[in-house]
Amino acid sequence: MRYISTRGEAPALGFEDVLLTGLATDGGLYVPESLPHFSLEEIRSWRGLPYAELAYKVMYPFVEDAIPADDFRKMLDETYSVFTHKAVAPLVQLDTNEWVMELFRGPTLAFKDFALQLLGRLLDYVLEKRNQHVVIMGATSGDTGSAAIEGCRRCEHVDIFILHPHQRVSEVQRRQMTTVQGDNIHNIAVKGNFDDCQRMVKESFGNQSFLGGKTQLAAVNSINWARIMAQIVYYFQASLALGGPDRSMAFSVPTGNFGDIFAGYLAKKMGLPISQLVIATNRNDILHRFMSGNKYEQHQLEHTLSPSMDIMVSSNFERLLFDLHGRDGAAVKDLLERAAKGPVSIEDYRWKHARKLFDSDAVDDKTTCDTIREIYEQNEYLLDPHTAIGVRAARNCRRDSAVPMITLGTAHPAKFPDAIAESGLSVKPQLPAHMADLFEREERYTVLDNNVSEVQGFIAKHWKNA
Ligand SMILES: *Cc1c(COP(=O)(O)O)cnc(C)c1O
Secondary structure, rough: EEEOOOOOOOOOEEEHHHHOOOOOOOOOOOOOOOOOOOOOOHHOOOOOOOOOHHHHHHHHHHOOOOHHHHHHHHHHHHHHHOOOOOOOOOOEEOOOOOEEOOOOOOOOOOHHHHHHHHHHHHHHHHHHHOOOOOOEEEEEOOOOHHHHHHHHOOOEEEEEEEEEEEOOOOHHHHHHHHHHOOOOOEEEEEOHHHHHHHHHHHHHHHHHHHHHOOOOEOOOOOOOOOHHHHHHHHHHHHHHHHHOOOOOOEEEEEEEOOOHHHHHHHHEEEEEEEEEEEEEOOOOOOEEEEEEEEOOOOOOOOOOOHHHHHOOOOHHHHHHHHOOOOOOOHHHHHHHHHHHHEEEEEOOHHHHHHHHOOOEEOOOOOHHHHHHHHHHOOOOOOOOOOHHHHHHHOOOOOOOOOOEEEEEEOOOOHHOOHHHHOOOOOOOOOOOHHHHHHHOOOOOEEEEOHHHHHHHHHHHHHOOOO
């Protein structure tokens, strides 16, 4: 399988190179040149498969040029055996025909483990084969950093440096990053905000001379195609568990960078009957505003109770825009260059097509808390604030009560105790057993000034073969 850039100018690449590349050289994102398509009969034959085997069926066409089948199977077995629920992605029923898929049974209690546990193993496999090394450099305001660190902790050919804004991430989130021990793991607390961290990462990717040509940077944010690929699987899993593919499903997806929901859109294109996809956002609602009024416009960042969805632009939306424009890279390039300067719209018929593919909703903090409380009072089931947004949007946008509605449960409530408290409940979400001692574990991180040469100097000095 070949991968092409959404801006049409960068060379097509194979899976290995796409894995190791962040943005394409033309500024675009890589997408598969064509998607595999599965017949209903084939999907039906996957009923009852364990998660790792289903993952193999769904993903192998994307990697087959790079990884022999047996090696990939082994990697998937290892990846999904670290999850603490036998079903890996269990479904919990909320109401008649309404479900939450718990995607937070991995090591860091958020859905990002599904992709990052696999990504770490894929990177190490490919780097071993090529006798190469990479430095992962990333900025985090929360869940990505810990999931990336957990995903790469056992990698032999990867050093990972995660920047977080000093004293501005929650204690659970910080401890999930800083208590992971390993010579290749480096946490940097930058005396600045998240944007400062992100700027330094971007600048470093643009000019990697500080590494002296001895290694190269790799990206673990959701512009990396391998992350999207891994997220397609659980849409199939949920459907098969509830009578698919012989009935169609609806999904509601708490959305920030449009990665997780884009995976659902791909599952549908690959043949899974999905009749509705709901984009659920918080007050950072650029996608909901676009879907409602065909205006794509950046607003100020709002800090909400669902911080993992606090974004101004959704980077993966570019991948959808590419399809909406008939895969015309030049048109996408032009649109996004204009979007960087001010509000843009797309042709009406293209926008109408987008509205056929997706419904959307934006949920504020108060309604998020109301939803957490309501579901707890009804079912004694505690939602995290991100999942609560998904459940609220699912209920607001639902079209057909005969179709199972599945909200993706993106995080464990114990990651976000403040939102639970704010919802007025006296119940305290408990960390699962494997993390119960998180607050006693030893932390390791380095505080650095808000200065890119200081950060780059630190990385140059501390990666393995420096
Ligand atoms: C990252 C994250 C999201 C948003 O996912 P995208 O793929 O960026 O849309 C939602 N909820 C939680 C808990 C997250 O960590």
